Amino acid sequence: EVQLVESGGGLIQPGGSLRLSCAASGFTVSNSFMTWVRQAPGKGLEWVSVIYSGGSTYYADSVRGRFTISRDSSKNTLYLQMNSLRGEDTAVYYCARMLFGSMDYWGQGTLVTVSS
Amino acid sequence: DVVMTQSPLSLPVTLGQPASISCRSSQSLVHSDGNSYLNWFQQRPGQSPRRLIYKVSNRDSGVPDRFSGSGSGTDFTLKISRVEAEDVGVYYCMQGTHWPPITFGQGTRLEIK
Numbered sequence: 001e002v003q004l005v006e007s008g009g010g011l012i013q014p015g016g017s018l019r020l021s022c023a024a025s026g027f028t029v030s031n032s033f034m035t036w037v038r039q040a041p042g043k044g045l046e047w048v049s050v051i052y053s054g055g056s057t058y059y060a061d062s063v064r065g066r067f068t069i070s071r072d073s074s075k076n077t078l079y080l081q082m083n084s085l086r087g088e089d090t091a092v093y094y095c096a097r098m099l100f101g102s103m104d105y106w107g108q109g110t111l112v113t114v115s116s
Numbered sequence: 117d118v119v120m121t122q123s124p125l126s127l128p129v130t131l132g133q134p135a136s137i138s139c140r141s142s143q144s145l146v147h148s149d150g151n152s153y154l155n156w157f158q159q160r161p162g163q164s165p166r167r168l169i170y171k172v173s174n175r176d177s178g179v180p181d182r183f184s185g186s187g188s189g190t191d192f193t194l195k196i197s198r199v200e201a202e203d204v205g206v207y208y209c210m211q212g213t214h215w216p217p218i219t220f221g222q223g224t225r226l227e228i229k
Binding site for chain 1: 147151155157159164166167170171176206208210211212213215216217218219220221222223
């Protein structure tokens with residue numbers, strides 16, 4: 001059974017850093033396209049970043065240069081390193097597996113709150 | 117970037133009645149491989165998004181057959197033949213043809229009248 005479990009969210013001051021984790025089971029992260037999607041309180045879904053199975057990475061304009069997506073094959077885990085956090089980064093962050101132009105499995109999400 | 121526009125943004129429906137959500141893209145979603153990667157997701161209150169439909173009209177396993185997707189090019193529709201109470205939530209379309217970036221519609225909130 002495919003499962004994705006995010007962790008690492010919390011309250012952080014503006015300008016701070018946080019690393020989110022997404023532990024996967026039932027499939028191999030390094031053989032998959034994996035993505036992060038976020039949802040600000042009361043708002044819609046916003047794509048954040050993707051990592052291809054070959055290792056290429058892409059980012060939304062709003063986070064490029066501040067966020068870094070990566071993975072650890074030995075732990076079958078996806079990460080999102082978030083630096084220089086801003087209030088507008090406050091959101092629930094979801095990881096999802098991408099397959100054929102779609103997101104077939106999603107995690108439960110982890111809340112990041114950026115506030116002083 | 118491909119802009120996805122949904123309508124309506126709010127959809128009050130009587131139980132047992134049909135519902136329809138439109139999704140339009142700013143450019144054709146036909147991929148060079150011939151497929152159109154248009155997806156529909158349901159997000160119930162307090163839950164993660166769940167995929168309902170992929171490649172325009174393919175229903176995911178476990179999705180009731182009252183849900184159906186159709187469309188082509190730039191115009192797509194999600195239909196619910198008879199709305200049930202468990203269908204309350206927000207519905208999003210998403211294009212996976214021209215990415216990155218992956219883009220979502222604004223969401224349509226379905227409520228029971």
